[in-house]
Amino acid sequence: MHVRLGRYNQLEVVKEVDFGVYLDGGDDGEILLPARYVPEDCQQGDMLNVFIYLDNEERLVATTLTPYAQVGDFACLEVAWTNQYGAFLDWGLMKDLFVPFREQKNKMEKGERYVVHVHLDEDSYRIMASAKVERYLSNDMPPYHPGDGVEILVWQRTDLGYKVIVDNRFGGLIYATDVVRPLSTGTKTEAYVRQVRPDGKIDIVLQPDGPRKVDDFAEVLLDYIRQHDGFTTFQDKTPAEDIYATFGVSKKTFKKAVG
Numbered sequence: 001m002h003v004r005l006g007r008y009n010q011l012e013v014v015k016e017v018d019f020g021v022y023l024d025g026g027d028d029g030e031i032l033l034p035a036r037y038v039p040e041d042c043q044q045g046d047m048l049n050v051f052i053y054l055d056n057e058e059r060l061v062a063t064t065l066t067p068y069a070q071v072g073d074f075a076c077l078e079v080a081w082t083n084q085y086g087a088f089l090d091w092g093l094m095k096d097l098f099v100p101f102r103e104q105k106n107k108m109e110k111g112e113r114y115v116v117h118v119h120l121d122e123d124s125y126r127i128m129a130s131a132k133v134e135r136y137l138s139n140d141m142p143p144y145h146p147g148d149g150v151e152i153l154v155w156q157r158t159d160l161g162y163k164v165i166v167d168n169r170f171g172g173l174i175y176a177t178d179v180v181r182p183l184s185t186g187t188k189t190e191a192y193v194r195q196v197r198p199d200g201k202i203d204i205v206l207q208p209d210g211p212r213k214v215d216d217f218a219e220v221l222l223d224y225i226r227q228h229d230g231f232t233t234f235q236d237k238t239p240a241e242d243i244y245a246t247f248g249v250s251k252k253t254f255k256k257a258v259g
Helices: 210-227 240-247 252-258
Strands: 009-019 020-024 030-034 047-054 060-064 072-083 086-090 097-100 113-120 127-130 151-159 161-167 170-175 190-195 202-206
Touching: 009 086, 030 047, 072 151, 097 113, 113 151, 151 170, 161 202
Parallel strands: 030 060, 097 127, 170 202
Antiparallel strands: 009 020, 009 047, 020 030, 047 060, 072 086, 072 113, 086 097, 113 127, 151 161, 151 190, 161 170, 190 202
16 A cells, blocks of 8 residues: 555554654555654554645655645645745645746746645656646546536636636636626635536536525525615615625625625
8 A cells, every 4th residue: 555645645644753753554565753742642553634745855755744735636826935946835734835946827926926836746756736737637527517616716817817727627717797806816706607518618606596595695684684684875876886795796796796
C-alpha cells in the first residue's frame, strides 16, 4: 500500500520519538509527523487523519494542518515569493507550493492571487500547481440538469461575463447579464445550472430560474415582513442595489414576488 501524496490519509502511529511520532506508510515506510502537529494524548496504535506532502529535502512528511487545497483541487492562492525558477504559493503549510514558469500564463507577482490547479508532476513526482487551468478541466459531458445546485469557483472575467469552475471539475460561464451581485476572481459560492449545451459547456446563474426562485424569495419576504411587525419600506421604486443588499435578489425577482 502506498500513501496518497498531496491528500489526506488515515495512518497508524507506530513509534513515538522526542521530535514527533512515526506513522505506518505501508510500502513508503515510516513517515514522520513532527511534534508540533501531534495531538494531545496521542499514543502508539492510534489512527490519525493526516495530510502527506514532501518536506524541503523531498522526504514524505505528515501534518495535521489543513491545506487550502489538495492534489486534484482548483483553488485561488496568493504568491508568497518568487525566484528564478518560478513562484511559490501560500497553501497553508510550512512548505510553499511551487508553480514553475512553464505553468504560468503570465509572470506571477508576489502578493497577487491566482486560480491554479494542484497536481503531481509526472516527471518529478512533486506536488506543484498550474495556472493553465483549462488543461485540467474535465472533457466529460456534465451530468447536470437545469436547476441543479452546484458550487463554483470564479476563475476569470471575460467580455461575456465570468468563467467559473463547477464542482471542482467542469468549466462554466456566468453571462454578464446574469451577474446580480459582485464577483471577483477566487469567489466561491453556490450557484445553479441554467443549461448544459450540446458541446458540454455549462451556463451558470447565481439564482434559480423561474417560479422556484420567486416562490423561495416570496417566503423570505414574508418572513421579513413578519419580523418587522407586518411592515416594510421596500416597494417598486426602491433602488435595485438596496433590494439586493437586504435580500440578495434582483429587483425583477422582488417585483415578481410582490405581484
